[in-house]
Amino acid sequence: MSKLTNPIVVRGVGGFYDVLMPDGSLVRCQPRGKLRLSLDRILVGDWVKVGIVAASQGIIEDVLKRKNQLVRPAVANIDQAVVVLAFSDPEPDWLFLDRLLVLIEASSLKIVICINKRDLLEQPDQFQQMINVYRNIGYHVIITSTVDNQGVDELRELLKGKVSAFAGPSGVGKSSLLNRIEEGLELPVGSISRKLGRGRHTTRQVELIRLSNGGLVADTPGFSQLSLSGMAQDRLHAFFPEMAKSALLCRFSGCLHDKEPDCAVIQMVDAGQIAPSRYQNYLTLLAEIQRMR
Ligand SMILES: Nc1nc2c(ncn2[C@@H]2O[C@H](COP(=O)(O)OP(=O)(O)OP(=O)(O)O)[C@@H](O)[C@H]2O)c(=O)[nH]1
Ligand SMILES: [Mg+2]
Ligand SMILES: [Zn+2]
Structure with a gap:
């Protein structure tokens, strides 16, 4: 280091x-x-x-004073978050992904999206549309498999010389990926029978691991509950990068971009410049924040 x-x-x-x-x-x-x-x-x-x-x-x-801090996973002073999902077992939950992205964006961290278990994908183009949605926003999306090591070198390279934290649901393969990235690590990974015991977590606590390429990376326990409590409803759009710009152009001050027909964000959705799935998830999260008030 x-x-x-x-x-x-x-x-x-x-x-x-x-x-x-x-x-x-x-x-x-x-x-x-x-x-x-x-x-x-x-x-x-x-x-x-x-x-x-x-x-x-x-x-x-x-x-010492923290430069940043995430609540889930609980970790401080990181340079980037690697959000890990799986193509299957468990299937991607895009609302959960957006919720997690919003919370990490709110901490102004660099984000890499990693979709693992490529080997379990039945049709090669399944989910390609969703992958493109995130790539078009500007997110770096990498596709990996710990079975054939696809994408592992690329991921290792992204961790080089930085402090990173893995984040994502249980069972997507966070610890398995780290075992592939760093030889000899041997972190415990979930057994095949984990399906029987729903909600079981293999990694129990956050741990920062030193990589031989000079990176530090936190393996973290998976989670599936994530609350946006404390977020202001009129700030939510700022954490959807593709909305943030048009939201500034929106002529209605304090607009929540949910109903005004002339709203610049809604116009971008209508013009196909903001993905409908992302806008729907924005509305879902907005309603959730409003219910919490
Ligand atoms: N087919 C396939 N299975 C994988 C892959 N990566 C991991 N797995 C399996 O998925 C299961 C869960 O992997 P873990 O690495 O324990 O998952 P995790 O994200 O660390 O889970 P938690 O520690 O509970 O948060 C294990 O049975 C792994 O063998 C992959 O790329 N392909
Ligand atoms: Mg783990
Ligand atoms: Zn608006």
Whole structure:
């Protein structure tokens, strides 16, 4: 890790934290009492000040100011999020994808969309239209399989020298992909029989993993519930990149782009410049935010 300048929390272990030091060593740390009492808990990815008390043992004296933070997965100071879906088992849930994209956009992070299990795709062009929807918005979409290693080199390259976090539902293959990316990693992956026990999660906690190409990447537990609580309804459009520009052009100030016939966003939907699926999901999320108010 050439770019590592601060000690960084890589995992929490029952009240202790493993901290990766700038020299590449790991130190198991206890937080100072005042940190234990603070409401703002220590996150994986936090940059910390460490006092060494013994060989490989230390105290976290302080947590440095975060440059960003995600709630799900709970991780701090990342450069990019890799949103992972699967072509099958589980099938893609595009509303869930949009919900996740909105939350990550709200943190102004770079996003890569990875659709895994390409080998399970029955027809080669299945979902191609949806993939194009996201590529046309400008998202980098990569297609992978851990069975034949398609896309794995490309993904590894994208992680090089950056701090990334994988995010996505359980069972899509996040840990499997990391095992392919980094030889010898051997993260636990779900068994074939996981279908029997619905909602089981193989990865239990967030962990930052050091790659030999200098990247750091967080493997995270899958999740399927994601709330937009706290988001302002008139900000939602800003997190749909293809809407953000036309929303500025919209002549109705404070427009929610849901009913005014002259609305610039609705006109772009009608003209086919904004995908109907994305606009529908915008309306669904908008209604959800309004119900929470
Ligand atoms: N056919 C196929 N199966 C895959 C692929 N990638 C992963 N799997 C399988 O999918 C299952 C789940 O993989 P995991 O890597 O544990 O998924 P995960 O996203 O880490 O899941 P959580 O840790 O629960 O969030 C395992 O049985 C893997 O063997 C793939 O590209 N193709
Ligand atoms: Mg996992
Ligand atoms: Zn409008």
